[in-house]
Amino acid sequence: MPDRPPTPVDRVLPTAEARQLMTLVRDIARREIAPAAAAEEDAGRFPRELFTLLSESGLLGLPYDSAHGGGDQPYEVYLQVLEELAAARLTVGLGVSVHTLAAYPLAAHGTREQRAAQLPAVLGGGLLGAYCLSEPSSGSDAASLRTRAVREGRGDWVITGTKAWITHGGIADFYTVMARTGGEGARGITAFLVPADAVGLSAAAPERKMGLKGSPTAQVHFDGVRVPDARRIGDEGQGFAIALAALDSGRLGIAACAVGLAQAALDEAVAYAVRRRQFGRPIADFQGLRFLLADMATRIEAGRALYLAAARLRDAGRPFARQAAMAKLHCTDAAMQITVDAVQVLGGYGYSADFPVERYLREAKVLQIVEGTNQIQRMVIARHLLGPESR
Known part of the structure; x- marks a missing residue:
């Protein structure tokens, strides 16, 4: 275990309400999600009670209309919540992202009667x-x-x-x-x-x-x-058309989850490098390892900036499909590389299931596949660059 907890990500949030929300999310992640994550993943146990708690806390409908039980939060805020949840346990962050994806068609394309009848239970009634x-x-x-x-x-x-x-x-x-x-x-x-x-x-x-x-x-x-x-x-x-529109937003959710997972891996690598001693000093003193950690941190910051830029376009009502594909591509590829590097920092311990980076590496791979493989993301990006007639 790290000698001290990781320093929280320094976030720029648009409102006081969003800052209070982030405090709540971090408290839930620290107290309710992270402590049991390793054991429950090893046992293959889905934490349904956590999703009930998240629903009761208003975290399963954040980007949707409060008139139907949502949180009225912009995607810029919602995605940072996902990142925090995924850093504590990817199963939870990804689960919230998938639930939000499943709710999108009803929220965006349902009739007034459908939304009034169904959305409150979907967004805040404990449904998954x-x-x-x-x-x-x-x-x-x-x-x-x-x-x-x-x-x-x-x-x-x-x-x-x-x-x-x-x-x-x-x-x-x-x-x-x-x-x-x-x-x-x-x-x-x-x-x-x-x-x-x-x-x-x-x-x-x-x-x-x-x-x-x-x-x-x-x-x-x-x-x-x-x-x-x-x-x-x-x-x-x-x-x-509804499915593709949902996936544009869902890809941003995957990008945010990837950044959260990568951040957790970096935090573990930094903590280990500070306390692990070889040749009479911490391995964090060796330049080769310091450069590796610096590259990991830079990839994470770049990914966070990319998904937030796409989210702000979405919040402004502007096209964001190309940027969503870029964010999903970059963030998930970065998470894969960062988790590989985290295992390398820990050496033999990184390959052991007694340390979480082994699990992070196995989890990162699926993020390159879900909601459109990264090869599909490259096709989407190229089509935006070259025009719809290109193949």
């Missing part, structure tokens, strides 16, 4: 959401999804198919589902809000993953699941 886009045969090529919703009469849809790699699969209270209601391609997809207790909905056993073992990821099966038209979100055929 999951986002269902990927399928066994359609990952990066998400527009080729095969899950189908067929209309029966005027009132119901019947959904049949399988979704894959679903965070919170099997434990979520609701699933935001993209299903095909028309022809092939992006224009035939529609979004639905499906309750977890719907007849015909089931989840497979969780995937066995190299990291994030406390966060269940599973296939979710829809075997003739009947959903009323009142739970269709947006117009028929609008689902893929």
Whole structure:
């Protein structure tokens, strides 16, 4: 364990309310999340009680309208909250990000009646959401999804198919589902809000993953699941556009989580370097290691600045998809390199499960894959640079 706790990140927050919020988040992270993180990840235990606490504390709806139970916070603030949570335990930070992603279609594209009826429970009523886009045969090529919703009469849809790699699969209270209601391609997809207790909905056993073992990821099966038209979100055929808009914001969540994880790894590396002695002095005195730590810190600061710049564009109502892709790309690649370097700083101890950097390294890898692989992010960035006609 470090001889002293890490110095908190020096944040510039826009309001006194945001500063008070950050104090609350840090207190929850220090008291409730971090102490049990290693043991619970090792046991593969999902901390549902923490998400109940976060909901009761108003932290599951921060970027949404307070009229429906949200926190009225700009993305600039919300993402820094995610970073703090992820630094304490990635399962928690990522879980909040996924829940926020799952709530986006309803919050942004639901009717007034849908928002009034559903959002309060989603944002502050203790519910936990999951986002269902990927399928066994359609990952990066998400527009080729095969899950189908067929209309029966005027009132119901019947959904049949399988979704894959679903965070919170099997434990979520609701699933935001993209299903095909028309022809092939992006224009035939529609979004639905499906309750977890719907007849015909089931989840497979969780995937066995190299990291994030406390966060269940599973296939979710829809075997003739009947959903009323009142739970269709947006117009028929609008689902893929809604899904992509949600992912633009969700990628910023992943970027913030990556920075939090990288910051935790740097904090561990610095604390170890200060107290570990070799050749009669702390290893922090050796220039090669000092330069390594400096590079790690610089990558983190650059990533934080990049995700905050994208968040401020979003908050201003300006296009931010390119910057979101850049933030997700840079921050997750940086987290991967920083966790590798943290293991190197600790040497043999870094390779041991008795120290957290081993876990951080295993967790960092998935951030380069979720919500669009980093190869997809490069495609998105290049398309913005070269024009939509480029391939």
